[in-house]
Amino acid sequence: MRDRPTESTRLLHTDRAPNGLLKVVGPPIQKGSTVLAPCAEALYDGTQATYGRAGLASHEALIAGLEELEHASCVRLFPSGLAAMTGSLLSVLRAGDEVLVTDAIYKPTRRFCDRVLQRYGVAVRYYPARCDPDSLMRLCSPTTRLIVLESPGSLSFEMQDVPAIAAAARARGMLTLMDNTWAAGVYFKPLDHGVDLSVQALTKYVGGHSDVFMGSAAARTPEMSQALDEAILDFGWAVSPEDAYMMLRGLRTLPTRLDRHQHSALAVARWLASHTRVRDVLHPALQSSIDHALWRRDFTGASGLFAFVLDTEDQAVVHRFLNALRLFGLGFSWGGFESLALNCDPQFTVRLDPPAHGGAMIRLSVGLEDPGDLIDDLQRALETL
């Protein structure tokens, strides 16, 4: 026997598990698939984390922050916002169930419902985005298990009466799931309003810098938490510790950034509403919005995403307007520090009730720039019409 291992072995076993890490402001970015058990007895005891798909320091720190944000006792992480939506759907639906989905749902979620849920024997029906709770209950059948909400819709901005729908669904033994990305968990708390699962694309406002993908699902009841945990084990979803760290960094400044997004977007929306080439502005926090009363009753603020309607449907003119913008980037996604613009109409072809506003619809994600500069940019581009 050698008195100590050879160099090749020693290189593998240095600094294996540092103890007594220095205390810095954020959590450590612990990386690991293997989690070392402290003793043989712990390997199968079932109460401790034994594998690094979840439970590492930055995962836990982010989850604690999101539980605070969502008023939830259980939040779970998914590799994207879309995965959080599809994962939550899979966690509660079974073959033979029916799901009712708002017609304003995020389009890739709709694609999943139409392609995957239907293929596995879940019936999918869409209901009008402004369907009142009584009419919605009349659409339900004995097999309806889940109602999916998104309020406001992230392209067309219809609001829903979330508390009334959640209460009516619960009284009939049905579940509710809400895509809450627009309010970022700050300006609306779905679980407080009786929704069973609150999902967010953290990619948007929580990340805030358009550079990380992640989604979260928050559960209202222990049964819902358990359903999420089972699905996560069944499907193997995991997020990287670095990405969890980046999301937590975004979460720290979320309310501060949203306050700026909110005020800038309102300034831009009010300016647009007075412009002669603008037919309408779709922003629930404007008093002129038909959804304003619901927004005021339930939400404590508005994020920076809204749309407006040009006085033309001519695609060449719409493209000229978009191409004239200098500060607004042209692109999908939203919630980052940089402002973005997009024409919405090509996405309405899948809708039962495509919004009809008598002109091309342009969506703006108002970023953190000076709102006066953004208004100048819009004014310059509108002048090219």
Ligand SMILES: *Cc1c(COP(=O)(O)O)cnc(C)c1O
């Ligand atoms: C972007 C978005 C998603 C999906 O999030 P990803 O992280 O991009 O997969 C889901 N819902 C809404 C409303 C979104 O805007």
